[in-house]
Amino acid sequence: MRLFPISRRTPWIHLQRMVNVRDESLLVLNLFGPDRPGILAALAEVLQHHDIELADLQQVSFQKNIGLHLLLKFGAAGQSKDSAVKDLLFLGHQLNLTANFQPLPPDKIQGIDHRKRLVLISFGDTRAVAGLSEVLAQEDAEIETISSNRHHGARSFEMILNIDGVSRVERLKSRLMGKSRELNTDLAVQNMAAYRKNKRMICFDMDSTLVDMEGIDEMARKAGVHREVARITDKAMRGEYDFEESLRQRVAMLRGLTLNEVMEIRDQMTLSQGIEELLTTLKWLGFKLGIVSGGFDIFTESLKERFRLDFAYANRLEIKDGALTGRLSGDIIDAAQKARILNQVACDNGIPLDQVVAVGDGANDSLMLTQAGLGIAYNAKKGLDRVADAALSKARFNHVFHLLGITEEDIREAMTCQAL
Numbered sequence: 001m002r003l004f005p006i007s008r009r010t011p012w013i014h015l016q017r018m019v020n021v022r023d024e025s026l027l028v029l030n031l032f033g034p035d036r037p038g039i040l041a042a043l044a045e046v047l048q049h050h051d052i053e054l055a056d057l058q059q060v061s062f063q064k065n066i067g068l069h070l071l072l073k074f075g076a077a078g079q080s081k082d083s084a085v086k087d088l089l090f091l092g093h094q095l096n097l098t099a100n101f102q103p104l105p106p107d108k109i110q111g112i113d114h115r116k117r118l119v120l121i122s123f124g125d126t127r128a129v130a131g132l133s134e135v136l137a138q139e140d141a142e143i144e145t146i147s148s149n150r151h152h153g154a155r156s157f158e159m160i161l162n163i164d165g166v167s168r169v170e171r172l173k174s175r176l177m178g179k180s181r182e183l184n185t186d187l188a189v190q191n192m193a194a195y196r197k198n199k200r201m202i203c204f205d206m207d208s209t210l211v212d213m214e215g216i217d218e219m220a221r222k223a224g225v226h227r228e229v230a231r232i233t234d235k236a237m238r239g240e241y242d243f244e245e246s247l248r249q250r251v252a253m254l255r256g257l258t259l260n261e262v263m264e265i266r267d268q269m270t271l272s273q274g275i276e277e278l279l280t281t282l283k284w285l286g287f288k289l290g291i292v293s294g295g296f297d298i299f300t301e302s303l304k305e306r307f308r309l310d311f312a313y314a315n316r317l318e319i320k321d322g323a324l325t326g327r328l329s330g331d332i333i334d335a336a337q338k339a340r341i342l343n344q345v346a347c348d349n350g351i352p353l354d355q356v357v358a359v360g361d362g363a364n365d366s367l368m369l370t371q372a373g374l375g376i377a378y379n380a381k382k383g384l385d386r387v388a389d390a391a392l393s394k395a396r397f398n399h400v401f402h403l404l405g406i407t408e409e410d411i412r413e414a415m416t417c418q419a420l
């Protein structure tokens with residue numbers, strides 16, 4: 001691609017010859033220099049005067065410097081491009097900006113197609129930028145814009161990626177997740193279309209996500225059958241049992257555990273770091289909030305009440321004479337059921353799936369995460385981040401705020417209101 005550097009000291013008459021604007025109906029005008037108020041207004045006035053269409057525009061302001069890129073379309077026959085270019089260059093000179101023109105053949109124009117854009121947010125440092133941009137280059141993803149943000153005292157980088165030239169988007173996402181995991185940083189890679197939609201509903205898994213424990217393990221410990229239950233869990237993880245069969249077998253071993261003992265566990269359960277602040281703020285901001293858990297109702301109900309959640313779905317432990325019978329009542333909530341519930345709740349509330357967030361840590365969250373517009377794998381077992389849009393490490397729930405565009409002021413206000 002030809003580039004014609006134009007400094008404000010270059011006589012415009014030479015530039016015109018270099019640019020050869022007579023042959024081109026489309027020109028990219030790039031302007032760089034110190035920022036000041038009114039630059040775009042002054043440019044727009046010249047464009048309007050010459051009846052030039054502004055086909056596309058990108059502006060970046062950085063530390064009192066400006067970078068402006070304008071795609072100009074010269075339409076009507078006989079329209080004086082020479083005089084328009086002359087006026088634009090003169091204006092650039094007056095504004096103390098360096099300018100260059102770049103002819104653009106119509107077939108090279110990149111449309112703004114959100115389906116071909118990804119938004120990448122990395123909660124990492126320069127090392128993450130280096131590692132991720134290397135993967136992007138290898139996979140032919142083009143970085144359109146990159147900017148950095150600071151929130152909660154941490155730094156993040158946001159990139160808008162054009163993936164028009166990427167042959168396998170899933171491989172790109174999976175390689176980015178892998179690189180981020182290798183660097184021990186958090187990462188989100190979302191489709192632009194879903195990213196731009198405000199999120200309105202969030203479904204959380206409970207065990208090892210909202211709370212820092214696995215309810216069934218704690219109950220097994222209390223019932224003195226921890227080793228036996230762990231053995232079944234291992235077999236299920238190796239694929240020797242399906243989820244329902246393994247769950248029923250483990251619950252059967254809890255027979256006789258008293259309701260009081262279960263309540264003790266419930267009262268001692270620790271929330272994951274940052275959850276209280278997160279749920280309080282989301283509730284205050286008007287999100288539909290709830291739990292979809294493959295764990296047990298006694299625990300989810302207490303969280304629902306405590307945080308005034310809108311919904312809570314979990315497996316129901318059958319209780320008779322103040323003790324567990326070792327049976328479950330109602331439908332079993334497994335991976336497929338979790339995804340079904342997420343869909344149902346979203347439909348009932350008139351919320352499109354693009355505006356739904358799902359957060360979970362386990363294999364049985366994978367379908368739910370895939371369904372949601374933003375699927376977040378939290379401190380997840382390896383593999384879940386392959387289907388997720390974001391992967392967050394343990395104790396980094398505050399990154400959810402940033403992914404949802406929630407500011408520190410929002411959080412402060414929510415916490416203040418909560419305390420009133």
Ligand SMILES: [Mg+2]
Binds near residue numbers: 205206207209360
């Ligand atoms: Mg879990």
